[in-house]
Amino acid sequence: MSNNDKMLKLVLSDSELMTKFKIDVKSIESVEDALKDENPTVVVIAKILRNINDSKGKTNFKEVYNEIYNYLNKNLI
């Protein structure tokens, strides 16, 4: 299990997040699994974990933010 996979599991196991967004953490083992999930919050977290690259700095932040904003805009309702 990669560091990102472990981080994903830990983040998804947050009780408030699970309750609020009805997340079933048991079915998700990896970032790859999460990217294919039906729950948009899970997908957004997976996208963040996959795309944030510390070495790219704030430019990378803007790109990833736009990507998740657009994704949520399309999928939240």
Added chain:
Amino acid sequence: MIIKEITIQNFRSYYGLNTIKFKDGLVIVIGDNGDGKTTFFEALEWLFDTTKQNNDPRLISEKKVAETPEFGFEILKVSMTFDHDGEKIVEKSFQFSKNAENEILVSNFQFKGFINEGSERTPIHGGTLLDRCFEAAIRKYCLFKGEENLNVFNNPEALNYLIDTFSNISQFDPFYTGDDENPGFLEYAEEQARKALEKDLRSDKQNSQQEAILSSNLSRLRKKQHEVRLQLKTHRDNANIYSAKLSEIENSKDVSDLLKNINERINSLTENKSKIESRINEDYSIRLLDETWILCGFSKVIAEFQNKVSNFSKQKRILEKEELKAEGKKELIKEIAEGIIPLSPNVPDKISMEEMIADQFCKVCGREAKAGTEAYNFMVNKLSELTKSQMPEGKKVTPKLFPNNYLKELEQKSSFLDFEVQDINNYNEIITSTIEFNSARKNDVLELQNKINIEEENKRKLLASNDGLTEEQLQNAYVNLTNWWNFKNSAEKQIVLLEKEEKELQFEIEKSQADYNNLAKNSVASTSSLIHQTIDKIKKAFKNAKEKNTNDFLILLEEKANRYLEKLNIDGFFGVIRIIKSNDGTTAKIELKDKNDVSIYSPNQALKTTMYMSVLFAVSDLTGLKRDNDYPLIFDAPTSSFSPQKESDFFKIISNINKQCIIFTKSFLTESGMLDSNKIEAQNCTIYRIEKQKPFDNLDLSTIQTKITLIKD
């Protein structure tokens, strides 16, 4: 990673080629002060430094330098053979030579590495190989000099590093930092989503008035929260700084106390010494110089002189007496011869005498006295005596036996010198007593100096066991203790108040934000509100995950450290190690508590050392767990404060821990510097002895050479 062999060639006291072979488990290297323990340690530090090319000529063995002929080349080298997924070697070296001016020139610095695979050896840059197998950051947790530097959390970066390196999950910071000044992605994204929401809601004319009020309130609260956070950061930084300083003192408080006491004793001894020295007056020149001065022996000369004068005087008196005796004898003989009592010179009178002489007849005895007869001569003599007796006194000429007064002069001189001798003898007495006094004071000074030397030696030992702090720092630390304590307390009080304020502000912000979101619910901003809430929840989930990961790591570290603490303190009280995270979660500190969570303040140094070493062993365990590879731990004099029994037990326990541990120590040496064979026998590990090769000149560095001997395999 297991170190198999270390070779040191011409590195400072390690003259020539010196090799130590290591096994897994405990290896003890015994050496007295100045025998080369720290030099060995420094040779390793030099080898492990992958950041710079250090070919400082001062690293070269002075003995080798002295032996190197003009234009001759020699090499300094430190190499390590180790096992890390197969055998590997790192080797750092440089060449040195002497020029015509006897200067040392260094050249050809090399840092090589080799990977042994079967019979093949693949070369690689030494630094690259070392960093690959034994990361620089991990090396920080492997080499420990002295007892005071064992607390890994003294380094404020340690917690983050340990979490990133050894915790279950690393690299949270790109996602969430908790630092307003340097936000992670989710802090950035939440702010952007909020701004988008505010923009959307502002464009909704129906709610513009309410939006403006709520927005202004939120803006004010956030601004206030930002200010509070900045103040919090400043106070936390201050609290950390003063905590670290106090922690250093806490570690060195006993040392500071000892140092203070030693310095007070040294000052008092030095003061006494100065007082005594000021009483020593060796200006003998105005008195009588010293025992060699001529006047000190003058009484003997005078005595001899007086003796001679006395002898002369005696002889004179004898001679005079003898003369008197001779005169007396003459008279006596005459009396005996005449058998009669002589008449007075004027009986008979002068005229009668002249008549009797002319008549050649003694009319006194009525007998004839012819000229030339005895009777006639008697009469002539008698007349002569009478004539003499009738002559005036001044005209008498009596020849003297001692016509001059030389002896009298000598006697007068002798008598006069008697007074001088008395003065000289007085001076002698003064000088002798002064010399005796000075000599006694010098002995006192010597005794005090010996005591000062002992105290200075104690001070040196104390400072040597506290490499982290200089004497000045220790003394300043002692003086600053109260100030730092006040600064820390003040900062901590402020932190409590500000944290409460920050929490209240956060609550108000969340409440206002909820109102703001409600306002957005049925407006054009409803989607952006949902997006913002989602991102905000994700941000909080990351924050909680990061905290949980840190807490889990610290609990794991605590568990492992407590297992070692129990092992290392079999028969004594040891308590429970607690690793406590700071409020901002960036640093941690190690505390010892009892089972009821009561803090144990100022545990004794041996307990503190085992506590810090337990954490180090736990960290080392985690490297094995997370990296599938353990690392050696190398300690220089970690057990200075241990009692002999505690130390012996400590080494026995370490030898049973499945971990490569190399300890440099001066234990196992008796006070006379000999190996304590009983203690050595009791150990179940490899033991080496390092010592200075004898003979050596203790004033000449070029005679110093460290010798390595395998004592126990």
